[in-house]
Amino acid sequence: MTKPLLSVEDLTKTFGGLHAVEEVSFQIQQGEIIGLIGPNGAGKTTIFNLISGYHPPTRGRIAFNGRDITGRRPYELARLGIGRTFQVVKPFPGLTVLENVVIAAFARHPKRADAERHAWQILESTGLADRAGLSAASLTLAGRKRLEISKALALEPQLLLLDEVVAGLNPTEADQTIKLILQLRDSGISILVVEHIMRVIMNISDSILVLNFGRKIAMGKPAEVTRNPEVVKAYLGEEAACKP
Amino acid sequence: MRWRNLLWIGISIAGLLLLPKFFPDPFFLRIVTEVFMWVGLAITWDVMAGYTGYLNFGHGAFFGIGAYVTAILMMRSGWPFATTLPVAGLVAGAAALIAGLPTLRLKGAYFAIATWALALAVQQMALVLDITGGPDGMRLPPFLHPQFFFYLMFALVAATFALLWFLLEKAPFGLKVKAIREDELGAMALGINPTTIKMQAFILSAIPAGVLGGIYAYWITFIDPASVLADIITDQAMVMAVFGGLGTLIGPLIGAVLIFAFKTYFWAYLADYQVLYLIILGGVIALTVVFLPNGLWGTITGYTGGRRILRKALRVRQPAERPQGSGEKET
Numbered sequence A: 001m002t003k004p005l006l007s008v009e010d011l012t013k014t015f016g017g018l019h020a021v022e023e024v025s026f027q028i029q030q031g032e033i034i035g036l037i038g039p040n041g042a043g044k045t046t047i048f049n050l051i052s053g054y055h056p057p058t059r060g061r062i063a064f065n066g067r068d069i070t071g072r073r074p075y076e077l078a079r080l081g082i083g084r085t086f087q088v089v090k091p092f093p094g095l096t097v098l099e100n101v102v103i104a105a106f107a108r109h110p111k112r113a114d115a116e117r118h119a120w121q122i123l124e125s126t127g128l129a130d131r132a133g134l135s136a137a138s139l140t141l142a143g144r145k146r147l148e149i150s151k152a153l154a155l156e157p158q159l160l161l162l163d164e165v166v167a168g169l170n171p172t173e174a175d176q177t178i179k180l181i182l183q184l185r186d187s188g189i190s191i192l193v194v195e196h197i198m199r200v201i202m203n204i205s206d207s208i209l210v211l212n213f214g215r216k217i218a219m220g221k222p223a224e225v226t227r228n229p230e231v232v233k234a235y236l237g238e239e240a241a242c243k244p
Numbered sequence B: 001m002r003w004r005n006l007l008w009i010g011i012s013i014a015g016l017l018l019l020p021k022f023f024p025d026p027f028f029l030r031i032v033t034e035v036f037m038w039v040g041l042a043i044t045w046d047v048m049a050g051y052t053g054y055l056n057f058g059h060g061a062f063f064g065i066g067a068y069v070t071a072i073l074m075m076r077s078g079w080p081f082a083t084t085l086p087v088a089g090l091v092a093g094a095a096a097l098i099a100g101l102p103t104l105r106l107k108g109a110y111f112a113i114a115t116w117a118l119a120l121a122v123q124q125m126a127l128v129l130d131i132t133g134g135p136d137g138m139r140l141p142p143f144l145h146p147q148f149f150f151y152l153m154f155a156l157v158a159a160t161f162a163l164l165w166f167l168l169e170k171a172p173f174g175l176k177v178k179a180i181r182e183d184e185l186g187a188m189a190l191g192i193n194p195t196t197i198k199m200q201a202f203i204l205s206a207i208p209a210g211v212l213g214g215i216y217a218y219w220i221t222f223i224d225p226a227s228v229l230a231d232i233i234t235d236q237a238m239v240m241a242v243f244g245g246l247g248t249l250i251g252p253l254i255g256a257v258l259i260f261a262f263k264t265y266f267w268a269y270l271a272d273y274q275v276l277y278l279i280i281l282g283g284v285i286a287l288t289v290v291f292l293p294n295g296l297w298g299t300i301t302g303y304t305g306g307r308r309i310l311r312k313a314l315r316v317r318q319p320a321e322r323p324q325g326s327g328e329k330e331t
Helices: A044-051 A074-080 A097-105 A112-126 A141-154 A171-186 A198-204 A222-227 A229-236 A238-242 B002-022 B026-052 B059-076 B081-103 B108-128 B146-170 B172-182 B184-188 B194-220 B231-244 B250-269 B271-291 B295-301 B305-313
Strands: A006-015 A018-028 A033-037 A059-064 A082-084 A159-163 A190-194 A207-212 A215-220
Touching: A006 A044, A018 A044, A018 A059, A018 A207, A033 A044, A033 A198, A044 A082, A044 A159, A044 A190, A074 A082, A074 B184, A082 A141, A097 A112, A097 A141, A097 B172, A112 A141, A112 A171, A141 A159, A141 A171, A171 A190, A171 A198, A198 A222, A207 A222, A207 A229, A215 A222, A215 A229, A222 A229, B002 B026, B002 B146, B026 B059, B026 B146, B026 B172, B026 B194, B026 B231, B026 B250, B026 B305, B059 B081, B059 B108, B059 B194, B059 B231, B081 B108, B081 B194, B108 B231, B108 B305, B146 B172, B146 B194, B172 B184, B172 B194, B184 B194, B231 B250, B231 B271, B231 B295, B250 B271, B250 B295, B295 B305
Parallel strands: A018 A215, A033 A190, A033 A207, A082 A159, A159 A190
Antiparallel strands: A006 A018, A006 A059, A207 A215
């Protein structure tokens, strides 16, 4: 096995007495899509916030490209190559779509002209180029989710954290977004996805990490995970898990 | 279109430069000089409010600090006037750095309250220290040359305007600052260090204000805490910027010209009713916020940023994370 791009060891985060994430370990290889699933409150978003630096971990270690990044700030991680989206999308509503992406592009292209050129390329690839001049506030939900991805991509990340970028889209929009995610994977970007739509996550993930009450209860290929009794119990309750 | 803009800018600058030749009346020049000064204060206030999203209620302190630096260096150390101006700017910038370290961590109304309190502290300090002359203030050697101050004030404000226009509307810095105004957490995910950018913006708004204060001290020849460190300096700059239109440079410029013209007219004909002026100023700001939240310039150009900026900058609590749009429900 090659050296993992991201390696998480014994990651723990407590808020007061609440163990939001407890001793979770996993690795992401280059060009791999890992699906992160679990019931509401399982700690998925907390894991995102820990990896992207929004929360410092209580215990544990995170390494990116073999480098210890535990406790680094979000803007440092963004420059190192970890891009993320937010479940509640965070466009800059007073700015245009292009300006939104240009701001992210500054991380790699400090000159405005270069950043704009790069932002145009990103918008072409995510299908927002025809709306580049519009205010970000005028986009539909699908457009805003696409803008989130565009902004994260403008950082030229090696690792992309996608928090529910498909949820809430209609089937056509969802298919487009899935196609985009697979294209990104093929271009060598590793992706960690949180998604509630099982059809999506089972289809695109190379392997799946299941959380429940902040603990990792299973990790493996989609087909294996769905047969795992622990996972069935977490989703459907004790009784369903007992039946063959 | 671009050429026409350049032409207009050229004509306005030439017109202003020739003004003293055609209207040498000292009273008139004095009013125009003061208009320049207020334009400078209003646009630098807008760097923090309109562009960065932080309402600085202590902006006048930078002006007062600059005024005192010039006065102290000239009177106590015998420096020539010209050499005191860069120091006035630098000290104001350093004050912004020191004030920014604790206050820029605060958001919304808390930042406004903290900066207001710090400005009061500066005023109290000038009242009790010996070097500032306490409540008696300081008298500077008179230099009665209206044209000199007219051109100096014009040069400084024009240079400040050009610098801010370049940095905020053309350079990457402007977009980074706006990203912070729009969404600080979101900006962090894109590699922007909010602390650094906010600090740079705060210092950028303080330095020209300090230099303006230095010029003002030498021009008026007498300063005391009640004049150059008064609340009214911040308040007036604020009303000018909000009335003209936040988040732009033209807006505060228009606001400064109109409000100062009104003030002069009022002062000249209704001098017995100075308190009334403050009441009117308060009325103007209240009516603007309610009926013209985007300011004059925003209303003319259709730029609706002003309203959002005001609403956001005054918010005490950050909004709870709530889903936007209809289809956000989890499936």
